[in-house]
Amino acid sequence: MSRYRFSIDLGETFTDFVLLDDTGRLSIKKIPATIHDSVRKLAEELVFFVSECKIEIANIEVLVAGMSVQIPPDKAIGCARDLEQQLLAYGLICPLQLVTNHGQLLRIDEAAENPENIMAPRIGGLMTGRYFGEQMGQKNLVVLRIGGSSAFLSLQTELSARSMDTLDQSLEGYGLSLPLGGNSYIGLNDKGELFLLPEHATPGPGPACFDRGGELPTLTDADLVLGYLNKDYFLYGAIPLKIELAKKAILKHLATPLNISVEEAAMRVSSGVDATIADHIRQLTGTHTRTLESYSLLAFGGAGPVHGCEIARMVGISQMVVPVGAGVSSALGYLLVMAENDPDWQIPKAMHRAGYYNPTRRSGDFHALKGYRSVYYEKDLTPCGCPIYDRAGIRTDDTLSGPAIVEGPETTVVMREKSYARMDAFRNLRISMR
Incomplete structure (x- = not known):
C-alpha cells in the first residue's frame, strides 16, 4: 500500500493542496479560498480533495502547512489549531506540522512559542528549485515565483544547493521577496506613469475580471486583455473571467487618463512588471555573477510562467523551465522540507501528475492543440492568431514553436516568438529562446 504525505500552502489569494505518494504520484489542487474566508471551508475542501484522490484521510501519514497568508502570527497559530481540530474530527490521525523559514517542522504548540518563525516561509521555493535543478542536471538557476499577492526570486548555484544550511543562507544573500503578483493593483503616479500600488485585490472582490465587485485594474486583468x-479555464474553470470587466477597469483608471487604448495600457502594465522583475534579477545577480548565459530560469506560481519568457529574454537567460506542479511550488517545497526531516522517506526522483494524459501513440493532428485565440505580444499591438496547447496532451520529446500558449489547470505558459519548447522525460517543459 502506498504511503501518503500532504502539504498545504495557506496563501493570501489561494490555498494549494499537494498529495504525494512514495511512487511519485502527485495530486494537486488550487482553491480560491483562504483562512481569511473560513477555516471550516478549508477543512471541507481538503476532505473533498482527498476523497477525489480515492483515499481515506486516515491514510495520510504526515500533514504539513506553510503560512504564506498575511495575518498576525498569533492569529495564524489560532487558525492552524482550528484547522487541525476540524481535520482530526474528519478522521485525520497525524498532527498538523508547520514549516519554518529555516526548514524545521514544528507542532502547533511548538510554533506558538515563536510564531514569527512560521510566517511567509520562503524555504519552499528554494527546496523546489534545488529538487528540479538536480533532476535536470542544471546547477545554476534563477528561481522565479509570481503568485497572487507576492513574488519570490532566488539565485541558486552549485555551492548554494548542497545542504539545508546553505539553502538557509541563500535566503539572506541570494533571495528576494517582492510585493507584486497577479492581484496587484495598477495605478498612475503624479507624473502619469503606470506603477504597481502596494495594495492588492483581496480574495473577496479579487481582480475586476472576477466579477466579485473589484473595480481597480490588476495584473491579472491586463494579462486577460x-x-x-x-x-473559461482559470483555476480549472472555477472562476470564469469577464474580459469586459477587465477592459472597463483598465479604460477608466489607466487608458482614459493616458489617452491610449485599453490594449496599449494593458501592454504597458505587463511590460512594466516584466521590466521591474528583470531589474531585481540584475540587482540580485550583479554581485555574484557577470553573466546569466549559463543560467536557467525556473518559473513557478500562477503568473511566473506567464511572464517568465520575456523576463528571461530581458536579462539574457536562454532557457526557461516550467516543472511539474509549477503552480503549487511552495506547497511542493514543503514536502521536500518534510523529506529532509524524515530520513526514512526518500523523495522520488520523478513526479507524475495523477490523472494526466501522456500520449504515447496517436495519429492525425497534434493531440495537445486546443485551438487558437488572439494574443498581443508586440508593442505595436498587432494581435496574432496564437495556437493554444493543453499541457496534459503534450507527449515526452514533443516540441513546440512560439509564439504559443500552453495551458494547465494551475498556471499558463506564454511562449514568445523565436522560442521553442520540448517536454522532457520528467514532464518538465523546457523553453529555449533563440
Whole structure:
C-alpha cells in the first residue's frame, strides 16, 4: 500500500493542496479560498480533495502547512489549531506540522512559542528549485515565483544547493521577496506613469475580471486583455473571467487618463512588471555573477510562467523551465522540507501528475492543440492568431514553436516568438529562446 504525505500552502489569494505518494504520484489542487474566508471551508475542501484522490484521510501519514497568508502570527497559530481540530474530527490521525523559514517542522504548540518563525516561509521555493535543478542536471538557476499577492526570486548555484544550511543562507544573500503578483493593483503616479500600488485585490472582490465587485485594474486583468489567460479555464474553470470587466477597469483608471487604448495600457502594465522583475534579477545577480548565459530560469506560481519568457529574454537567460506542479511550488517545497526531516522517506526522483494524459501513440493532428485565440505580444499591438496547447496532451520529446500558449489547470505558459519548447522525460517543459 502506498504511503501518503500532504502539504498545504495557506496563501493570501489561494490555498494549494499537494498529495504525494512514495511512487511519485502527485495530486494537486488550487482553491480560491483562504483562512481569511473560513477555516471550516478549508477543512471541507481538503476532505473533498482527498476523497477525489480515492483515499481515506486516515491514510495520510504526515500533514504539513506553510503560512504564506498575511495575518498576525498569533492569529495564524489560532487558525492552524482550528484547522487541525476540524481535520482530526474528519478522521485525520497525524498532527498538523508547520514549516519554518529555516526548514524545521514544528507542532502547533511548538510554533506558538515563536510564531514569527512560521510566517511567509520562503524555504519552499528554494527546496523546489534545488529538487528540479538536480533532476535536470542544471546547477545554476534563477528561481522565479509570481503568485497572487507576492513574488519570490532566488539565485541558486552549485555551492548554494548542497545542504539545508546553505539553502538557509541563500535566503539572506541570494533571495528576494517582492510585493507584486497577479492581484496587484495598477495605478498612475503624479507624473502619469503606470506603477504597481502596494495594495492588492483581496480574495473577496479579487481582480475586476472576477466579477466579485473589484473595480481597480490588476495584473491579472491586463494579462486577460492581452489574451494570455483563458477566460473559461482559470483555476480549472472555477472562476470564469469577464474580459469586459477587465477592459472597463483598465479604460477608466489607466487608458482614459493616458489617452491610449485599453490594449496599449494593458501592454504597458505587463511590460512594466516584466521590466521591474528583470531589474531585481540584475540587482540580485550583479554581485555574484557577470553573466546569466549559463543560467536557467525556473518559473513557478500562477503568473511566473506567464511572464517568465520575456523576463528571461530581458536579462539574457536562454532557457526557461516550467516543472511539474509549477503552480503549487511552495506547497511542493514543503514536502521536500518534510523529506529532509524524515530520513526514512526518500523523495522520488520523478513526479507524475495523477490523472494526466501522456500520449504515447496517436495519429492525425497534434493531440495537445486546443485551438487558437488572439494574443498581443508586440508593442505595436498587432494581435496574432496564437495556437493554444493543453499541457496534459503534450507527449515526452514533443516540441513546440512560439509564439504559443500552453495551458494547465494551475498556471499558463506564454511562449514568445523565436522560442521553442520540448517536454522532457520528467514532464518538465523546457523553453529555449533563440
